[in-house]
Amino acid sequence: MASPSAVLQSEWTKIRSVRSTVWTLVLAFVVTVGLGAVICLVFNNQWSSMSDSDKATFDPTNTSFFGTSLGQLALIVFGVLVIATEYSTGMIRTSLAAVPQRGSFYAAKVAVAGLLALVVGMATSFITFFLGQALLGSHKAHIGDPHVFRAVFGAGLYMTLLVLFCVGAAAMLRSPMLGLGILMPFFFLVSPILRAVPKVKNVAKYFPDQAGQKIMQVVQTSDNHTPYGPWGGILIMAVWVAAALAGGFLVLKNRDA
Amino acid sequence: MLASLAPMIELQGLTKRYGDKTAVDHLTFTVRPGVVTGFLGPNGAGKSTTMRMLLGLDAPTSGDVRIDGRHYSQLSEPLKYIGALLDAKDVHGGRTAYNHLLCLAQSNRIPRHRVDEVLETVGLTAVARKRSKGFSLGMGQRLGIAAALLGDPEILMFDEPVNGLDPEGIHWIRNLMKGLAAQGRTVFVSSHLMSEMALTAEHLIVIGRGRLLADTSMADFIEKNSRSFVRMRSPQPERLKDVLAAAGHTVVTTSDGAFEIQDADAADLGTLAAQHQVVLHELSPQRASLEEAFMQLTAESVEYHAGGSLPPGQGGAGGPDVIAQGVPAGQAPGQQPPAQEWGAQWRNPGSGKGR
């Protein structure tokens, strides 16, 4: 069978040789870090006008990750394009003619996209945290404070899992238009809106993004209470990811290219 | 695994249905090594579908196709066995030609210097670092061929490689295929142009509506199908007819009043006419083209003809006539003409304005 390292190397060449990889990941980084920095600056300046209860439940770590809500859109584009452009361009037929073992092809693609997302996600989350805290002045959290490292590390994990979820979903949908058309509105509009609707929000808590974002919270309040903890949340997200990836594999395995 | 001596492609009852549409219908044939095998069929005959199944891209509904005794998916580094160009557009246009070939090479552990070599072979070295979405049709085709050549494979497969190319490009591909076969490689190339195949292929496989219509050597096909005849016209048709009949020739009168005499020598006929003092206005040796033979063969299975009937002015040139006379859809193309019968209908009046 095809040599796994050869297929990995090939997928690495593929991913690094298209522009969308660079601009989506750079955009995700810039938006997440930049927006987090701006928000931290605003909080620092407005601190005196905040209510006592707001001050009591202020979560400097989570505040610095404010930008992920927007930055993750670029990650969604990255995850979708990694696999869906194979279909939209017809490259999939050339790829599968070179690597007819579809499992190996898919595994390599997922691994390369996942590893790249992990590196970029971790860099983004740690830089976001340190820059945000620097701008929060005296209200900042330290990486050594309880649960803070978990939240920062978890933010990188969240970004990686989000990308993998999109890779799996796009493998099922086989089209960039469909993939982006469904996933972008879902994560940007549907999920955040349902989070605010009474009753429905108890279901929405189990959506991949909402469960996964739990890990970025350090301060627990009655507002952000969930039946699961931070690691439980990431586990729920991981289950979603596994399901999406498995679905994508079944589609790739069974359908004509 | 017991491999055959030389790599070959074997199809066994290969069938593909899309819904209730049968695109490929129990195809059984073997593509033999060392020659160019032409895979001919009109539009929609199932050529591309057959090739996709060969590469394991589409799963057969039933039947089997093997390369060197193995399924395509059992080949561990397939580009080293078989290089294929299905559709030159099957590339990510945002990737440079070099990187496109590099990622294919890496997946099959083909050394990097091969990328430069094949780029040189197809003449794309100068644009190797350009993204392929800016390529012209011809450049795209060359990139696809470069990918097929990458693993230096013994078998090469091209799906309508000359489609949309200018004469120079066509010439180049033709010579490339001949060169590859001359090196002893197996070349399997599809086309819907018989004339093109006559120039490159040694063996012919003809399909129509997914079914095998012919599996023959090109020499045989030409021998059986390019009948020659002599066309004669005279202001004294009755007299000429009598003279010819007396000399033992079978005469076919065409719609424009000319005579066609099969398998006769023009010089002999001219002498004969002179001896009997018959005035001739035309005496021309003719050859039915292979294109016409091909159309004759596939007429029944042509799927998409241009409307049911042709405008009157266009009826002269055998081919379109034959297509227009095609069996209406729904009538089973079941009784395929056995080999001996090809071209048997050449006597059809009006069908023989050879080229």
Ligand SMILES: Nc1ncnc2c1ncn2[C@@H]1O[C@H](COP(=O)(O)OP(=O)(O)OP(=O)(O)O)[C@@H](O)[C@H]1O
């Ligand atoms: N994915 C598909 N879904 C449905 N029908 C298909 C599909 N692919 C091919 N067909 C049908 O199968 C038949 C054979 O198509 P195919 O492309 O193999 O023909 P072809 O011989 O390559 O034709 P051409 O000379 O036009 O390229 C056609 O009628 C086509 O419409």
Ligand SMILES: [Mg+2]
């Ligand atoms: Mg075709």
